[in-house]
Structures are given as structure tokens and as C-alpha cells.
Amino acid sequence: QKEVEQNSGPLSVPEGAIASLNCTYSDRGSQSFFWYRQYSGKSPELIMFIYSNGDKEDGRFTAQLNKASQYVSLLIRDSQPSDSATYLCAVNPSSNTGKLIFGQGTTLQVKP
């Protein structure tokens, strides 16, 4: 079992729709969770981080964390073509060393 799993996609949504990206992790003691966006040929860019159960909103982005079910999700409201990218879920394991474990990423395509 992979430590951090994401559906590779591509996930295709029409412009203006809500995109829902999901991530599951295996280390139950993990404490911090991150979402990165990566455009083709570019470096990962931090979008959101979440530490506590529940929702965290930042503009059009909402991160959701459910530690009991060991999943974290990212919702993108009013999706734009510029949101088309690969979204990486990263988990800081229970050892809290900062050695982030990444999922393989979900490719999102927002169609005009």
C-alpha cells in the first residue's frame, strides 16, 4: 500500500464548476497536510496546508481533513482554465521530521 495515494486522473471539469481532489494516507499519526500545485515544467507551489480536522478555506480553495478516515481533500470552486495543473498531496508523517511524503498527483483539466 502506498503511503499517500491520489487518483492520477486526469480529472476534467468545465469552467466554473467545483473540482474535488482527494488524497488518502496510511500513517494514522500524521499531523500536517499540504496541497501543492504544479504546472508542467515548473516547481511545486504551495496552495494550502491543514493541521486540524475540518475545513479550511482560502479564496476559491477549501482543504478538508478527516483524520479518522485518513483522507484529505481539496475543493476548487469556480474552476478556471488557469487551474489546469497537477495537484500534489503531501503528508508530514508521525515522526514529524519534515520529510514530506508525496502522492503521485492528480492532473486537473478545466475546460472552457
Next chain:
Amino acid sequence: DAGITQSPRHKVTETGTPVTLRCHQTENHRYMYWYRQDPGHGLRLIHYSYGVKDTDKGEVSDGYSVSRSKTEDFLLTLESATSSQTSVYFCAISETEVTEAFFGQGTRLTVV
């Protein structure tokens, strides 16, 4: 943008030659990381550093060594490059072991 500079940005080298990649930061962050990114594998940690002269291995450390003699510089060395080390290498920094990591622009290394 976090002050992280990777050099070189692109390099082609021959099998068996030594290669050193440099990561320089201006943020005075304690933690520095080297990742490689390959299709089908996502981002994988090679080595990380939690302070000057303090380093530890990551998931895919074989064939790589690192050094950190100053807070701002973290060097990754391939002692004898192999074709399997053809990849995109990213340096990342974080202030603490639980906070978000910021990535450099990446170095595309090709071993022929």
C-alpha cells in the same frame, strides 16, 4: 517567492562522471531537502538536512551524497552518475519540521 536558487538549471553529463547540484537559500531556514521527480514515481526524498552538518537519508539515497557547511547552501553530489539518475531534482526548504516546504525552480539532469 521564497529565496531559493538551484544551479545549474540544466545539465547533461556522461555516465560515470561526478556531478554536484547546488541549492542556495536566503531565508535562513533550518531544514533543507533534495527531491527527485520522475514520471510514475512522483516526488521522492533523496536526503535532507536539519542543520549545518546535520543530514540524513531519504527514501532514495543510494548513489547520492550531500553536504551542508553553511545554513544557506545544500549540495547534492552524484559520485558517479548513472542513467537511472536522469531526473528533475528539486531543492526545498522549511522553517521547522512541521511547517510547509517551499521549492526551488528545479534542475533537469540528463545522464547519457
